[in-house]
Amino acid sequence: MLRSVGQRSVTGSDEDPRVAELRSAVSRLRRELAAHPAEFPDRGIAEDELAALAAMAMGGAPEIPRLRRSLLLIAGSIGSVSALARGLADVRAAVELFGEPPRR
Numbered sequence: 001m002l003r004s005v006g007q008r009s010v011t012g013s014d015e016d017p018r019v020a021e022l023r024s025a026v027s028r029l030r031r032e033l034a035a036h037p038a039e040f041p042d043r044g045i046a047e048d049e050l051a052a053l054a055a056m057a058m059g060g061a062p063e064i065p066r067l068r069r070s071l072l073l074i075a076g077s078i079g080s081v082s083a084l085a086r087g088l089a090d091v092r093a094a095v096e097l098f099g100e101p102p103r104r
Helices: 017-035 043-059 064-078 082-096
Strands: none
Touching (some): 064 082
């Protein structure tokens, strides 16, 4: 479930709901990737970047440029695996909760 930026969860915790959503989306995609039977050349990159995203989410306040970099690496490494498309879209949506990328 996605929440609007700035909206707090109803569980009573002080956790940023964007961070909770990121952690949840990353966890789901990590499980889907682990269960995916096919090997592909950049699987290790996807696993490493998902681990980095999970660590950032556990830290509480992730660096937005680093989030976006990890998302690009994950998308590039598993983007052609259609079975993982939904999980990847969920991670992308969670990263986008942190705001739009800066305009150049």
